[in-house]
Amino acid sequence: MGGDFASLTDFDRILHSPARLTIVALLSAAEEADFVYLRNESGLTKGNLSTHLAKLEKAGYVEIEKTYRGKIPLTLCRLTKPGLQAFRDYRQQLKRLVDETESIEE
Amino acid sequence: MSLTDEIDRLTKLPGRSWFADGLGELSAGGIFLVLGCLFILQETVEHPLLRIASAALIVAAPLLIRRLHEKLKERLVYPRGGYVRQRAVAKGRRLGFMILCPLILLMVIVCYRVGSLDTTLLAAGLFTALLLGSEARRSGTSRLYLLAPLAVLLAITIAILQVDELLNLGLFFAGYGLIMLASGAYALRAYWRAAPPQESAEDA
Numbered sequence: 001m002g003g004d005f006a007s008l009t010d011f012d013r014i015l016h017s018p019a020r021l022t023i024v025a026l027l028s029a030a031e032e033a034d035f036v037y038l039r040n041e042s043g044l045t046k047g048n049l050s051t052h053l054a055k056l057e058k059a060g061y062v063e064i065e066k067t068y069r070g071k072i073p074l075t076l077c078r079l080t081k082p083g084l085q086a087f088r089d090y091r092q093q094l095k096r097l098v099d100e101t102e103s104i105e106e
Numbered sequence: 107m108s109l110t111d112e113i114d115r116l117t118k119l120p121g122r123s124w125f126a127d128g129l130g131e132l133s134a135g136g137i138f139l140v141l142g143c144l145f146i147l148q149e150t151v152e153h154p155l156l157r158i159a160s161a162a163l164i165v166a167a168p169l170l171i172r173r174l175h176e177k178l179k180e181r182l183v184y185p186r187g188g189y190v191r192q193r194a195v196a197k198g199r200r201l202g203f204m205i206l207c208p209l210i211l212l213m214v215i216v217c218y219r220v221g222s223l224d225t226t227l228l229a230a231g232l233f234t235a236l237l238l239g240s241e242a243r244r245s246g247t248s249r250l251y252l253l254a255p256l257a258v259l260l261a262i263t264i265a266i267l268q269v270d271e272l273l274n275l276g277l278f279f280a281g282y283g284l285i286m287l288a289s290g291a292y293a294l295r296a297y298w299r300a301a302p303p304q305e306s307a308e309d310a
Contacts, residue, residue, distance in 0.1 A: 025116035030190050033120065037188025040301070041119055069180075074189070094110060 014059045015090045019044055019052045024061065024087050027079040035075040053077060061086055118246055120190045125247040127183050128293025133174040135286030137167050142280025148272050182294070186301045224265045227274045231261025234282065253289060257282055 015021050022042045027033060039049050056062040061083030065076045079087070107115070124130065144160045163170075234257035242250030264277050 021113070022116060025113050026119060029117045029193060030120040031193050033190040034184075034188050036184075037123075037190045040188050041116075069184075069189075072185075076189075091110075091113060094113075098108075098110060 011093060012086055012090055014055065014061060015086060017052070019048065020056055021090075023049070023052055023056065023077075024079065024083060027062065027077060028084060028087050030079075032076050032078045035077070038077060056083070059083075120192050121245045122247060123187070123190055124192055125241065125245050125250065126293070127179070127187070127297040128290035129178045129183065130171075130175050130241075131249075131253070131286040131290030132294065133171045133178060133290075135283045135288075135290055136174065137163070137171050138279045138283030138286060140283075141167070142276045142278070142283055145272050145276030145279060147276075149270060149276065183297070186298070224268070224274060227265050227278055228258075228261050230275065230278060231258045249289060249293060253286065256285060260285070 015024060019042065022044075023038060026038060026041055035049065035053075038044075038053075039046060042049060044052070053062060053064060057064050061080055063078050063080055065078075067074050067076060141160065141163050144156060144163065148156045148160065235254045238250050238254040238257065241247070242254060260282055261278055264274050264281070268274075269277065
């Protein structure tokens with residue numbers, strides 16, 4: 001039981017952060033999104049968002065493309081396949097933990 | 107709100123953003139209005155080009171509406187709220203549409219040939235309602251849940267009035283187009299109030 005519980009709580013440290021989880025959750029439902037959209041929906045500051053995106057990019061979960069729309073600079077973010085899988089695994093793990101906790105309470 | 111609920115909420119946001127600003131209704135409403143006017147015009151002016159134009163517009167409508175929607179978003183929304191592209195529609199849903207759309211089109215053609223145009227009118231209302239209902243469910247946009255049954259109601263009302271053949275269809279498309287334009291304008295106004303223009307678009 002102890003071992004099972006440990007595996008349930010062994011969450012991905014990259015995703016196990018409110019800010020990064022928010023970013024990845026938003027990107028999981030999108031083909032791509034720009035920096036402005038992520039900033040508006042996450043409520044993070046520019047600096048904060050940049051820092052977390054850099055961490056996610058370093059982990060291989062997000063790819064970032066700097067481009068232009070006309071003359072306006074644009075930073076596009078996309079979730080990679082490993083990133084999407086990591087998010088799905090995280091959600092399943094969370095759901096298992098909630099289910100286990102509820103069964104203990106009963 | 108629990109963490110799982112919050113994650114669910116966040117994953118639905120990109121889908122909702124497609125309809126949140128009302129530009130979808132503005133695009134569709136505009137095309138519907140033009141189509142309605144073409145049908146009404148056919149009542150007074152008998153010209154084969156008008157029939158061809160109506161048929162071509164019906165076929166091209168989904169593509170035109172989408173392109174118009176995207177262009178409007180680029181101009182009016184992305185500079186304010188940022189840009190997001192939803193994930194492609196799930197394969198099952200695409201397959202469903204690929205089967206459903208030709209079936210409904212076939213039903214409309216059969217109704218037109220065999221029955222009166224009123225049946226075609228009701229089919230148009232039902233098809234519009236089904237489409238909007240499906241998008242409402244997918245995006246979670248509550249406004250669309252109200253618009254969907256209005257399509258059927260309008261079609262039934264016009265059918266009961268028994269105005270005239272092509273005029274029935276013209277009144278439906280023009281009338282529903284105006285309803286969608288009003289809904290879209292209301293949503294866009296609310297969106298603009300909530301999302302002021304960004305000082306600088308970008309980023310670190």
